[in-house]
Amino acid sequence: MNRIHLNNTQATILSLLIASAGAFSAGFVGLPIPFLLGSTLAVTAASLSGIRIHLPDWLRVFVFFMLGIQAGSGVSSDTINQMVLWPVSFLMLFVALVAVTGLTYLMLRKGFGWDGPTALFSSLPGALSFVLVAAMGTQANMVKITVVQCIRLLLLIGFLAPLLAIIARNAPHVVVELNYNWTVQEALVLFVCGLGGALLGHFTRVPGGMMLGALLASALLHGASLVTAVVPRSIADIGLIILGVLIGSRVGAEHRTQLVRYLPAALSAFVIGTVASFLAAFAVWYILDIHPAQIALAFAPGALEALTVIAFSLGVDPSYVASHHVARFLMIALAVPFLARWLSGTSTNK
Template identity: 90%
Template sequence: MLCQTVRSGRGGSRSPRRLDPETLTSNFLHLNNTQAAILSLLISAAGALIAKLIGLPIPFLLGSTIAVTAASLSGIRMHLPDWLRVFVFFTLGIQAGSGVSPDTINQMVSWPVSFMMLFVALVLVTGATYLMLRKGFGWDGPTALFSSLPGALSFVLVAAMGTKANMVKITVIQCVRLLLLIGFLAPLLAIIAKNAPHVVVELNYDWTVQEALVLLICGLAGAVLGHFSRVPGGMMLGALVASALLHATSIVTAVVPRSIADIGLIVLGVLIGSRVGAEHRSQLLRYLPAALCAFLIGTVASFFAAFMVWYWLDIHPAQIALAFAPGALEALTVIAFSLGVDPSYVASHHVVRFLMIAFAVPFLARWLRADTETGASE
């Protein structure tokens, strides 16, 4: 703990006052919302540009996420206006949906088997991670369980608040898992996806006024419905579904220009990287071994289920890996589109995984409360 000497009155004695180092680092730049938003976007854009110059895969997402995460951990305030968040979710959803073609519909007959293996992966990831946190690190039951659930962070945190779970531990585990997915899995997938069958071979950027209006109106309607559905990433998912339906039926053939999509990835990097801040540094280091083990177990369990899908079905490994990765819908769907694999397959699996968690968590939370009350009474 740092100390600062303060005089008590004129000519009085000096007395030490304790200062929190996290308070010091978080206040060395006094930024209002506008200034923080501008600085966040500049840092994100700089990270994306550096990543592109040095040849990193998916540079506009990977570079921006790394840069914003580093800045946020150092104590610089990251901020993004709500209207800009809405815009980027809508834009990225429209772009990802344009990767769907009429041929994609023909593949859906084989997806039920894939969904079944997704459930197996969910049980394996949650069960193995729970046992590791309970037996290996001595965490309590509620904290270990909610930390083990792969993804759906907002829903998991709300459910965990009704128990005695440690919210800081859950947040750190879930955020580190997402950052590791972006930082390590994305470059690996970029290598695997080199020979993947791309969804869109020739992109049409020639817009007509009619196509633009149809896509805009339907995309907005889908985004609004997705928002009120309360599904994580619902706004982006709704725009994606609307765009996918229009492109699958060939009503709209043009896609969002790549430059606009790259701007969207830079903004998405701010959203992902700002999930951890200076207040999480001590907890981040303390819980990092548990987070790394959870990520490793989740990756191995997901790999097993994904391997079975690859063995049974004719789907490219990169596509399966993105669909089974225990991460966020928005980030992994965008990665899928960036790599050229089917974003509708990836998005649908993450939505199904969320629904599985959504149905299970209330019962688990009720069971944990009852179990805790029974243990306390004994």
């Protein structure tokens, strides 16, 4: 059977159409982070079937920049206030992050024989978009990382949501309203500073440097209340759809048999992450007077977007949950460049 040859423009249009269809289908059936997972799954399936997936470099750069700006806008003065109010909780969050990442990394390295960069990016809990972007700039195996991260997230949401529906009764609820009203001055300041941060991150040549630089610039501006509006959800969703094209394009027809082969590693990573996070959350519940539903959502090794939405739907204080996931995102974003360089150095010396 002869395959239809597509030029770059045709392949790009088809790739975006496939990703968009997957994103909206995922949203319709209720998948977590539908615009990322749906587009990733749809493009991966298309690529596995032999369809040519393509995305121009300028569009990829734009996505990294916009996702960094959007992630940084999750930081606010309220995030800082939460850290001051609950220092023990944030300390245990850091302990949980180290435990989940370290134990999963050792399991993948020693138990499954994975290389260092692949094991590292597969082990990091949450910050899915940044982890995948950063991994693209290394020699890590994107197929393994995508399988482990996506399956862990799907299992996490699938198991956590029904459980929390039971324990979230009478949990404290605080309504947090996001400001989407931009002024020209705010937009200009955020764009210029974000672009400067992205360029600085790019020239430092750290994994995910462009996204990290834009993220830090946006986080500083929002944390200092110099900018209060957040990136409109529609723009962020478009960025996630395009990111799904990038991720899915890393998997080709030659990887079909590998997907099933990596399922045991993904399930093991889910178990390790859940157990380590549960132990840290239990310590916070034992020490502090915080509702267990809040702690469970804040410490779950998943994604900010999905778990904050669950917090809203279950009547759980979203500010506590969101602040912890933003803090974990920043911890991961700041640690990844150093860990990746260290792993590259150790592998070079061997």
